[in-house]
Amino acid sequence: MSYIVLARKYRPRTFSEMVGQEHVVQALSNALEQQRLHHAYLFTGTRGVGKTTVSRILAKSLNCQGADGNGGITAAPCGVCQACTDIDSGRFVDYTELDAASNRGVDEVQQLLEQAVYKPVQGRFKVFMIDEVHMLTGHAFNAMLKTLEEPPEYLKFVLATTDPQKVPVTVLSRCLQFNLRPMAPETVQEHLAHVLADEKVEAEPGALRLLSRAARGSMRDALSLTDQAIAFGAGQLQEAAVRQMLGSVDRSHVFRLIEALAAGDGKTVVETSEALRLHGLSAAAALEEMSMVLQRMAVLQAVPSASEGGDEEAATIARLAQMLPADETQLLYSICLHGRTELGLAPDEYAALTMVLLRLLAFKPSASQEKKTLLTRPAPQAAVPASPRPTENPDGRPSVSPQANRGDAPAAPPRPTAPPGRVLPVVEPRQPAPRAAAPAGQGNDVVGVPVRLQPEPLRDTATGVPAVTPTPEGDFWQATVQQLVDREAITALVRELALQAQLVGRDEGHWMLRVERESLNQPASRERLKNALQAAGHAVEISVEVGAVSDSPARRNAHAAWLRQQAAEQIILNDPFVQQMQRDFGAKIVPGSIKPVAKTRE
Template sequence: MTDLFGESSQPALALARKWRPRAFADLKGQEHVVQALSNALTQGRLHHAYLLTGTRGVGKTTLARILAKCLNCETGVTATPCGVCSVCTQIDAGRFVDLLELDAASNTGVDNMREVLDNAQYAPTVGRYKVYIIDEVHMLSKPAFNSMLKTLEEPPAHVKFILATTDPQKIPVTVLSRCLQFNLKPMPPALVAQHLGEVLEQEKVACEPAALNLLARAAAGSMRDALSLTDQAIAYGGGTVEAAAVEAMLGTVRRDYLFDLLDALAARNGDALLDQARQLAERGIAFDATLQDLGNLLTQLALLLHAPGTVESSLDAERMQTCAAQLDAETVQLYYQIALNGRRDLPYAPDEFSGFCMTLLRMLAFAPGSRDSARAEVHRESAPVRTAAAERVAPAIRAESATRAEPPMPAARREAVPSAPPAPAPTVVPIIEAAARATVPAVAPVEPAVPSAPVLAAREPGPGDAWDWLAVVAELRLGGMAKMLADHCELVTQHGDAVTLRVGESHKHLLDRTYQDKLVSALKDKYGAALQITFEIGAAAEQTPQQVRTRIKEARQAEAVAAIESDPFVRDLVDQFGGQIDASTIQPLGEST
C-alpha cells in the first residue's frame, strides 16, 4: 500500500514488536517455563490461574499471549498453535474479543476488578476460553485483591487468569497460593548477543560482534531492552551497528582505557595513572560507569586466574592474558574491593574527578608490591621525630609489663596509699601502657617467637650449590600466574644444573607452557643458561613456599591468640564483664589489619 507520494504507508515497526515471539519455539532463554507449559497443554493438565514473574522485558506478556493462543487455537488445545487461523491472527493483532488485557497499574481500584469479575461470568464469544491477562498485578489495591479471591479460587470453567508481575513480594499470599507460579529468568548476555546477531542478519544490517556484546550487557538481561537499544544504535550509526558508535551512544568506557589503567597500576606509575584519569575526564566519560566497568573487568581477570575454563573468549583475550601475568590473584581482589568502595563513596567526594583519582591512588598505595616500600619511606622520613625520651619509654614499658603479675589496683585502694613524688620518666609509662592495653583485643601484646620470613633471606646459592627453594623463589622477580606456579612448586632433586620441580595434582592447571617458560627464564637469568628445569606432577607437595608461609602464618596467629587469652588483664575483663574473646579480631604484631 502506497501513499500519494508513492511511498509505503505501512509504518516501520520497532524491532521489539516486529520480532516478538509468536510461539513457544521462538521464546529465548525461558526453556524451563516453556517445557512445563507444553507438557501441561499436551497432557490436558490445565490450571485456572498462572502467575508469571520476572524483571522487565523477559517475556511475561509475550508468554501470556502465546498461552492464550494455545488455549483457543482452532486446531484445539495444543502446545504448538497454528498461527494462521483467525483466532491466532486476531490474538497476534490484539483484536481477539475473548482475550482481555488489564493494566493493573492504571486500574488499581476495587470497582475495576468487580467489573472484570462480573464480565467473567459470561461465556466466551468466539474462543474456547475467556483469558484475562492482568499485567503488573502487584499494583492492585488490597480491596481489589480481596474482591478477586473467590473468583480466582473457583473460576468458571471457561475462564483462565494469567497474572504478570515484576514484584511478586507485594502480592498477598492468599493470591499466590491460588496460582501456578513461573519465574522467568533474566537473559544471559551471550544469549542476547546471539539473538541480536540473528535479528540484524535478517534485517540486513551490518554489525560488529563487539557492538552486540555492549548492547547485550547494557540490556541487563532484558531482551526487549536489547532490541530497543539496537534500534537506537542503528539510527545512531546511520544504518550500521559499530562498537565505537555504541560506546558513544551508551556512554560506556572502552576496554582499552580500562586496560591502560591496569597497566599503569601494574607498573606502579602514579603519573601515568593520573594522566589516564585526566584523559577520561576530557572524553566526558562518567566516572561511576568507569568504576563499574573496571569492576567487571577485574571480575573477569579473577576468573581467568582461578578458573580459566569458565572465561568466554573475547576480542581482547591477549590483553587479558597480559594483565593476568602482571597482577596476582590477591592484587586483583584488592583492586576489585577498592573499586566497589570507591564507586559507593563517589557521591560523597568533593567532586567526581577527585573521588575517582583518590580511588585509583588508593589502589596504588595498597598494592602488595608497593606497601613495603611506601612504609619504609614513611619510616625514613619520620625517623628524626623519635627522640631519646621516646626511646627510653619503650624499654620502660616492656620492663614494667614483664614484672607486673597482678591486675591494676582498684581506685579506692590507690587513693588510700600515699604516693611518692612522681619522677619524669615513670609518669609516662602507665599512660602509654594503658593506651597499649586498650588495643589488646586487636593486637597481641608480645612479639611471636616464630620469625616472619624464615630462611627466605638465606645466602644466594650458586649454580653448583644445593638450593634453598624458599630463598630462591623469594629472590625471583615474578608476578601473576608465573609467581603462583613458583609458590606451588617443590624442589625434588638438584644434580648440578639439572633441577626437578614437582607440582601437586590440585595445582597441575598452573603448568601452562607460558607460565613454565617465565619461571624457567627467571631461573636461567639468575643462575645461568645451562640450567635444565623439569616439571613433574605428583602427590601433594608439602614444602612449597606457599605452604610454608601458610604454616608460619597459622603458627603466629595461634601464638598471638594464646598470648591474648593468657594475659591477666584480659582475663580480668572477661571475668568481670562476662565477655568472650573474639579470636578473629586478633592479629600478630607486624601484620596489617
C-alpha cells in the same frame, strides 16, 4: 507504511521463537500437550524478559483453532486462525489485558470479574491477563481472591509482575508461579545477530557485545538500543559509534588502569582518569567495566581452566590475572563496587572516580617487604663463630645439625681475612648486652645479629584459643607493652600493632618484631611505637616483618582470659547448690551466661 520498531516487529509469537526462557517454555509446553492446565499463572521477572509475550502465546495455545479450523489446545499455535491473529493484534474479545498500574482500585477489578460469569464468545477459554499485579490495592486483591481460587472452568488467570514480594501470599498460593530470568549477554548478542541479519543491517561483533551488555538481561531494551544505534550510525552498527552513543568506557582504558595499579604507577592512573574526563565517558561505566574485568581475572586465578578462548579480550585478561595476586584482585573488586555508590555523593563524579582509583593504589600492599634479618651488610661464613646452624625439615620446622649439639666440637677461630666488625648475640631479658672488645684496627660496625627462630603458630583444636609458646623475649615484650598500655602511651592502631606483635630478636640498638597481618605494618604506626618506646627508656630502632606469630601479648591475653573463664565455669559447676538444682529440678545453665569477675587494680 509506518515503521515498526524492532521490539514489536520481532516479538515472539510461538514458544519456539522465545529465547533465554527454556525452563518456562518446557513446563508450559508439557502442560499443554498433556492437558494438565492450571487455572491461574503468575509470571515474574524484570522488564523486557517476556512476561506479556508468554501470556499472549499461552492464550493463543488455549484458543487456537488450527489452520483448518479443527485444531484444539496445542503447544504450537498455528498463528493463522482468527483467534491467533486477533490475539496478536489485540482485539480478541475473550482475551482481556488489564494494566494494574493505572487500574489498581477495587472498582476496576470488580468490573473485570463481572465478565467472568459469561462464557467465551469466540474462543475456547476466557483469559484475564493482569499486568503489574503488585500495583493493585489491598481491597482489590481481596475482591479477586474467591474468583481466583475457584474460577469457572472456561476462565484462566494470567498475572505478571516485576516485584513478586509485594503480591500477597494468599494470591501466590493460588497461582502456578514461573520466574523468567534475565537473559545472558551471550544469548542477547546471538539473538541480535539473527535480527540484524533479517534486517540486512551490517553490525560489528564488538557493537553487538556492547549492546548486549547495556541491555542488562532485557531483550526489549536490547532491541530498543539497537534501533537507536542503527539511527545513530546511519544504518550501520560500528563499535566506535555504539560506544560513543552509550557513553561506554573503552576496555583499553580499563586494561591500562589495572596494569598501572598492578605496577603501582600513580601517574598513569591519574592521567587515564583525566583522559576519561576529556572524552566525556561515564565514571560509573568506568568502575563497572573495571569490576567486570576484575571478576573475570578472579575466576581465571581461581580456575585457570575457565579461560574463554573465543573472546578476543581473553588473552589480555589472562595476562593481567598473572600480574596481580588473587587477594589484591579481590580487594580491587570490592573497592570498585563500593566506589560506584560514592559517585553521586561527590560534587564532581570524575573527582570521585580519581579518588576511588587512588584508593585502589593506596590500599595495594607494598611490593617491598621488610627484611627478615638485622644484617647491615653480608658477612662471610668464616667471620661468624661456629654455632648450631638451623635448617628446615620437610615439615617447615627448623632443625639443628647434629654436629652442633656435640659438646666436644670446638668453635672455629676467626680467620685473619675476616672483615672488620663484630657479632652481637641475642640479649637475654633484663641482662646487659655483652660487649666484645674490638681488635685493634677494626671498626665497630655490626656484621650480623643472630635471630632466635620461633615455631609456627599453634591453635588449640579443642578450645579454639590461640596456643602460646612462651619465650624470654615474649616475657620482656609483654611487660613492656603492658607498661605502655597502662600509661596510655599507645592507642588505636599503634596499640594493636604492639599487642599483635611478637619480639623475635633484639640487640642493644635494634628490635625485630613480627606480625601476622600486613595491614598492621604501617610506617606511621611503626614510628609512633618507636617514639613511645624511646619515651619509656628504650632508645632503639624497630623493624617489623610479616610472618607466623606464636607468642604475642594478644595471644597471652586471650589465653589468660580463657583460663579465667574455665575457672569461673568450674566454680559454678562444682557449687553444691547448683548441683542440687540440676539433680532435683533438671536445671540447666544457660550457655554463655557465666562470666568471670574482672579483677580490680589497687
